Amino acid sequence: MSTSQTCQQYLSYECYGSMLFEYSDYAWWVSRDGVNQYYWPEADEGSRMCACGKNGNCNGTSTTCNCDNNDFQWRQDDGYLTKKDTLPVTQLNFGDVLGIEERAYFTLGKLECKGKASISTCAGLKESGNPTGYYEITPSSTVEPFSVYCDMDSYPGTGITEIDHDSSSGYIEYYDSSYNKNIQVDYDVSMDQIIAVMNVSQYCEQYIEWRCSRTGMLYNDKNWWLSRDGDKMNYWGGAAPGHDGYCGCGETGSCLPGSSYQYKCNCDYISKSDSTYRVDGGYLYDKSTLPVTGMTFSSDYYTYDYYYGYTYYYSKGYYKLGKLRCY
Missing domain, CATH: 2.60.120 (Jelly Rolls)
Incomplete structure (x- = not known):
């Protein structure tokens, strides 16, 4: 992932009377570092929303996710997760499926990475969404690759x-x-x-x-x-x-x-x-x-x-x- 320009993973929840975030954290996914993530693809991190909640275009009366209408109609919340420092998804959790008529289907796609990140400096790696940590860089064809520490947090917009x-x-x-x-x-x-x-x-x-x-x-x-x-x-x-x-x-x-x-x-x-x-x-x-x-x-x-x-x-x-x- 560190050598790729972008990475993404598709995640979908098709629901019938089953909620994601309304009233309680019924669903979450777990990052590669084992941290629970309470948001759905294309929403803001930690927002307890789906894409439609962020964009203000959810179906029905819900303001968070389509599935949070909880109205026993088939609805769907889906999209791509794109934060490289949390991917890939390592676990999914769903809780609001205890009722007799409540049901749902989930889909988790492959991790897809494309493009080549600049690996000459940490600044190039920062532009490709990589987090703080140790990386191997090659700033010139005249030297062998070597490991450095990349500080991606101290100066906004660049890696050190x-x-x-x-x-x-x-x-x-x-x-x-x-x-x-x-x-x-x-x-x-x-x-x-x-x-x-x-x-x-x-x-x-x-x-x-x-x-x-x-x-x-x-x-x-x-x-x-x-x-x-x-x-x-x-x-x-x-x-x-x-x-x-x-x-x-x-x-x-x-x-x-x-x-x-x-x-x-x-x-x-x-x-x-x-x-x-x-x-x-x-x-x-x-x-x-x-x-x-x-x-x-x-x-x-x-x-x-x-x-x-x-x-x-x-x-x-x-x-x-x-x-x-x-x-």
């Missing part, structure tokens, strides 16, 4: 292709002001496959964050990230691509602790008396440099109390790196 890695978060403590923590980021698929996805996507983004206490940030060249080509990048998420020395708060003039603050990142503020955690985070979105392949975090500040033999105050921080998301 997500590619994960092994460095989503971590904690760092500094016991030496010359200490650098270098983090290599390895992705679930090859760089050629990632670039193929980016080439057929209009937008790509990746969230990066540093939550710090007395570490410094971009001033004095303390932290940076590496582009897909291994180039050192000296701006942070939320800043304009190539705006070196800037984090998101620097772009908006909102860096703490206030308007007199001269640096362009929250974490560049360092004070012996202030152990407050500060955060610099935001999205990187330059397709020519994404994805992030490495991060380096350094400390600009450290003091050790030798007399008492314990750390009096020191630098520390948490990093986060989100999945690469393209759409």
Whole structure:
């Protein structure tokens, strides 16, 4: 179904004094995930109606389904179910057939799928009605098919292709002001496959964050990230691509602790008396440099109390790196 553009399944109920939804849920069908569905073909999901109820053209006096007239005339409600994330029908249930004269016939057709869905990105799969989940895509003839997670819900009208890695978060403590923590980021698929996805996507983004206490940030060249080509990048998420020395708060003039603050990142503020955690985070979105392949975090500040033999105050921080998301 995921590789088909459309799918449908015919369902019909021919009734004689037997209702579907009037007064009670006499009938329902069960989706592929085992969820009861209380609507009939071509009506809205969960509406407890048939097509004629949705369109306002039911026979007789019923406003829900033809069969809900319950008038001992042969009537019919039928049509095609088309929601790919619920098909195929796995079970049918009918309840209003206990009377001596009550009778009905049901018909459940074959699952029919046609057309070829675009499987180069999750956006193409979304257009074909596929739900959120893992799919195999082929964004280019030059790379082998590979599995990605498709987020079909976050952005209306499009599917987001997500590619994960092994460095989503971590904690760092500094016991030496010359200490650098270098983090290599390895992705679930090859760089050629990632670039193929980016080439057929209009937008790509990746969230990066540093939550710090007395570490410094971009001033004095303390932290940076590496582009897909291994180039050192000296701006942070939320800043304009190539705006070196800037984090998101620097772009908006909102860096703490206030308007007199001269640096362009929250974490560049360092004070012996202030152990407050500060955060610099935001999205990187330059397709020519994404994805992030490495991060380096350094400390600009450290003091050790030798007399008492314990750390009096020191630098520390948490990093986060989100999945690469393209759409």
